Amino acid sequence: MTAEKWKIHSDTRMFRPPFLALIILSGVTVAYLMSYQLPFLLYFLSAKRQLRALSVGDTSLVLRVRQKNIPANLDLQKEALTAMNLALDMDLQGKHNKALKLFQHALNLDPMHADILTYYGEFLEKHEKDITKAEHFYRKALFVCPNHSRALVNRERVLPIVEEIDQTMYNQIDKKLNLLYKVPQNHPGLRRMKKEAYFLHIYHTNAIEGNTLTLSQTRAIVETRIAVGGKSLVEQNEVLGLDAALSYINSTLLGKVGSLTLEDILEIHRRVLGYVDLIEAGRIRTTQVFVGDFTPPASKEVPQLMDDFIDWLNSREALQLHPIEYAALAHYKLVIIHPFYDGNGRTSRLLMNLILMQAGFPPVTIKVEDRHIYYNVLQQANEGDIHPFIRFIAECTESTLDEFLLASLDNAASVIPQLSVNKTRSERITHIENTEKDNEI
The missing domain is CATH 1.25.40.10 (Tetratricopeptide repeat domain)
Structure with a gap:
């Protein structure tokens, strides 16, 4: 054997033990990872299968959610x-x-x-x-x-x-709605409040998304179509977009109870973004989007999810729900699907108000001051309980009715003493429960 051959042979033998040690070490590492990580991987895959199995047709909940169910440390x-x-x-x-x-x-x-x-x-x-x-x-x-x-x-x-508490809440709201029905449509206070509610919705729903225009600036833009100095054109165009979307809903969609289509929702969105982003306005997104720690469905899943959503929206099961529950679920389902690149929250709140107005309610305002509560109850829905979100929408609805009644009834406080925009929902419910007990006696 030549010296050169011996050198190669010797090098091979010399490096064999470390090589074998590397193989053994790799095997131990793989075994370790499998023993500690396999349960996590199986859990993750199982959770992913469960997410895929969830359908927009489920009226209780739509969870395409924060992957928060990963085992805790x-x-x-x-x-x-x-x-x-x-x-x-x-x-x-x-x-x-x-x-x-x-x-x-x-x-x-x-x-x-x-x-x-x-x-x-x-x-x-x-x-x-x-x-x-x-x-x-x-x-x-x-x-x-x-x-x-x-x-x-x-x-x-x-x-x-x-369930009895929730039904009491609905009964309380329905009584107030019936009182509002009795107010003549030409009542000055009612007419003034309708106009104010229009501006309030545009202002608050934009402010929730970070728009910095004030209520008076919002009103001026809608009424005059003149730009406000010192504010971005994008923010002002967002006001014009919501004005166009609300006008479209009022003129075209209020009569379409139980027959809403995907095109109707696209038309709402087309107006919401029409002054801001002509390319994305009225189009289902084709890319993945991320919203904080929430990851919406993949873009390829959105068309089918929207078809399922429209089927549910017009189903007998959905239409038999109380209008507030129906509107809240529609809002939540649409915002979770997140079908658009931008404008999902505004479009979802408009859809919610469309459903409420079809049932005779005035347009409901989710106030920017309540944004943290709004996001918190949405998160609670993502974590398994949609009911706090429904109750929050009910409370916003009742608060809006209170404002309309206070503006329309000269003797509102004496007719319904529990009527006050400063009272909490629990205080209102306590009052009505006590009143019902007194009536029974």
Whole structure:
């Protein structure tokens, strides 16, 4: 064997042990990753399959959502459970304030743990007498763990009470709507309020999206079509777009109950963005978009999702819902599909108001001051419970009715003493419940 051959042979033998060690190390690494990451991968794939299985036709919820159901960090989960157990101990000792803080700490650490959600719901039910909020946490626990026995029992127990509370809310709103029907259409206060509501919707729905124009500037642009100095043309064109969309709804779509089409929604959107982005206006998006930590469906899925949405929108099942529930669900479903590159929120709120106006309600305003509540209840819907969002829309509807009645009835306070834009929904409901009890006596 020549020296050169020996050198190559020697080098090969010399490098063989490290090479074998590398193979062994790689195998150990793969085994480690498989043992620790395989459960996560299986969970992720399962969650993805569940997302695909969800249909826009489901009237309860549409979840194309924040991928928040990824298992929590194990250390955080242990700390969260420790905090929960301490909270339960504090509760048994009568230290309710400490228990409340510990429960809240546990939820901050692991907001999607079924046990924590369930026990916190029981705590709220017991000490704060908040059945509606407790039911929300039971529902959220079942979204995470559908077979959680304790949450199932609790929710089944409180659900009839919550449904009765919600029905009382709808009855209260319907009574106010009937009062508004009795006001003559030529009443000066009613006519003034209708005009004001038009400007309020344009101002607030734009402001929610970050538009900085004031209400008076918004009104001036709509009425005069003259640009406001010191403000961007884009913001002013957004006002013109919403004005055009509202005019289209009022003149064309109010009579189309149960027969709305995809083209109708595209026409609304075409006007919303018509003064801002002619290319995207009235077009279904063809690219992926991202909204904070929420990832809407892929663009290739949107056409089918929109077809399913239109089918649901005109279905008997949807049309038999209370108009507020129907409008809120339509808003939520459309904004979750996110069919457009831009203008999804404004178009969804317009669709919501179209449905409400078809049912005889005035256009409802979601105020920019309530933006954080609005986004929070949308997030709660994404996490498994659409009902806080529906109740929020109901509260906005009732507040709008109150404003109309106060402007239209000279003796509004004496006719309906609970009527006040400063009262919360729970205060209004408490008043009507007490009134009904007095009437029974």
